[in-house]
Amino acid sequence: MKIGVFICHCGENIGRTVDCPRVSKAAEWFPGVVHSVDYKYMCSDPGQNMIKDAIREKGLDAIVVGSCSPHMHEKTFRKAALDAGINPFLCEMANLREHVSWVHDDIEEATQKAIDLTRMAVEKVKRNQPLATIKVPVTKRTLVIGGGIAGIQAALDVANAGYEVVLVEKEPSIGGHMSQLSETFPTLDCSQCILTPRMVEVYQHPKIKLMTYSEVEKVEGFIGNFHVTIRQKARHIDASKCTGCGLCITKCPIRKKAFNSFEEGMAYRPAVYVPFPQAVPNIPVIDETVCTYYKNGKCGVCVKVCGREAIMFDQQDKLVTEEIGAIIMATGYKLYDISKKPDDSFIKGYGEYGYGKYKDVIDGLQFERIASASGPTSGEFKRPSDGKEPKKVVFIQCVGSRDDSKGFSYCSKICCMYTAKHAMLYKHKVHDGEAYVFYMDIRSGGKMYEEFVRRAIEEDGVKYVRGRVSKVYEQNGKYIVKGEDTIAGMPVEIEADMVVLATAMIAQENASTLAQTVGIPYDKYGFFNEAHPKLRPIESTTGGIFLAGACQSPKDIPESVAMASAAAAKTMVLFGSDMLEREPVVARVNELLCGGCFYCRKVCPYSAIEVREIKDRNGVVIKEVAYVNDGLCQGCGTCTATCPSKSVELMGFTNEQIFAQIAAL
């Protein structure tokens, strides 16, 4: 075997601490090396040409490049090798930058180490086998989990590009939080009015399979080839017969047993319901926990009124499997319920604000419902306790956000904006009312955002008080808000009729469980992690799984939509080719030697190991051996370390190669 060695100075990066000419001279003497040179920038065009020319002219079989980390330029040099006609996996790198020049000062020692690393790489490359990249087919269907604005946008974009989409939403209707909002900053357009057409578009789109009241139960497989199991919860309504007439809803006698969660608990709903009038699909759900039929088998009023015989009390949950190529996570957020300290949590709660105790201390979403024309008060400002119009409203920002001691360290990002919006909406309707906002800073970065807040202060006369509130308590029918004005440097006390808390935006219920089911990492708060905070904000670290909207971190609507379109674009990039190429660094089992203990199978983090039966000529199983699925294997090497008889090896990193490297040291 003829080996060529190419030592790179990386400008001064390596050259400063490593005597590169000496390394290349030393390498000339390594057994097998027929050509050894050093050069200022191996990765540059002339550098690469030196490699290619040497391969052609000297008939090299393999090359070793002593330069930076393989993370940086392995692809470059493998490509150069390929261009000159040798298998790209016969190119090895010795990391003389990150492992040598950047971590050592002494030129003598660093040079010696560089020589050693080069010798090791030479010994390894002698035992490299030519490998071929693995090709796996791509299923061009996308699964979108979560049907809020982010999920809706992503589904529409992918579907409009011509690919099939399965949209899974756990609630009976899509729409997410945006459907609950009254008007939206910074333009104050009606949220439902801009959202509903998109919801309908999803429903009618021939490429979108909408599965509401459903949850993802299992995700198997890998990029381009996921097998997803979805649980369709029993609605107890035959969706194929229901016309959405709503007779059952109006006639159901159970009127006051269940709170309406869409109205944030400020109204009741019957046992059979749609979450809100514009729901998509407009097919009701029967709530088994309150419906009389499930208690004593009686009632059945809905059965009698339904002209289409659509009521199905005995309908069961259904498991559906889908073949999927890419997954977009769009499960959104929830609001921090500060009335109680969550079990098992490091968060302490805000008992002192009386949320959950005083009816007129509400959170932002409850305010949205009160302000909404379709809400429980038909958009008139009436406070929950006695239905009177509040004349003085105090808004408290950063409840649970930016609070290391009792809440979350992060900024929920949107509360400054929606609080300004709330105060404005209130002032627009209650002209003689007074609105106070307690804030820490006003963070209004964004197009037209700062202008929006200024408008609230300057045109609508909202009074901003910089400082925190220490306590809210009831006295003679008023809520006494005790706080501090840090600009004036004095305590303030306001007698309010209603208090609105801008509570932190936190990770969706069970976000971490879902992340584990799907196989993506999440941060300590339960928000899904992006692959790189700057350069790969849309991808998760798992191939083929992308993130959109507030499931990744607090976001407003424009950001959620932008991210959703970006995620859709990422899936289209994936679907742009019929086959995916993968590095052939995968595990291989020696079936003759494998003893079939399957410890490898137990430890493989990617479930890449399967059982293969070896049969005799009569078809009787003689033994079972391990078998690696190339598509799933990520080349982590856990199996090779575990196998007691060393019957499974990692291609490109065989035990023989690694032993040879160690022996060369």
Add this chain to the structure above:
Amino acid sequence: MDELRNHVKEMLANGTVAAVIGYKEAGSPMRTKPVIITAPEEAILLVFNEYCLNNLAVYLTKARVKNLARVNGTIKKLGIVAKPCDVHAVIALIQESQLKREDVYIISFNCNGVVKDYGETLTGETIASKCLHCDARQPLYHDKVFGELKDLPASPDEELAKIKSFDDMTSQERFEYFKNEFDKCIKCYACRAACPMCYCTQCITDKTIPRWVESSAHGRGNFSWNLIRAFHLSARCVGCGECERACPMDIPLSLINRKMLEVAKNDFAYLSGRNLETPTLVGSFDVKDKEEFIL
């Protein structure tokens, strides 16, 4: 004894099992050796007593024995006469996919202990040390069970005292102790041959590309061999003691095995080969696992 013979005869005659691995007398009533019975009339040879020292589970994974079960393109059951402690090995083999439960027919006994060596009468002095800390004198799994439990002769558990004494030694002293013991090893691999859990098609020690374990019988190779054996058996060893009994150089292999058993038991509440439903300790992960040994 007649019960055992009649039962095996019947099972062979009616085709329930293809063969039965059992014990027969070997030259003296106080000594036995393994026998594989395939014809009903040979069942008369079988014995079961305190001299049934071998752990016959080791044969279950041997290709020649497995072949006996393959009759006319189907797989029949293999019968095995197993002491309750040997049943642990059968279970461990099932857990490690070497066998299927439905492919073995376990004939076991309520066990009253075995001797250390052939030719001795069973007393507190001569009883095998593993019997002194036996936690399952009645088989945990069986298809047929014979015999009645009697009191075991009592004796102090010296093996446990010995491994406890290692805790007080410095690591240097411990190293010296085992170095002296391992120095005796002649690399005959009798321990491996006797071990029911050493079923690999090719042992890592026999690998030559690359060579993991120095093959010559000198200190370095002996150390790697004995330590690899120990590591590969940690939380898998069922404690039958066959390796130590097989070792011609009297190396106290049970001390190492027993220490590992104690660690698995105390730190992870795990005893190998006891339960078909629980996952093996090696290869399963629990967030509550102790991690203090991870540096």
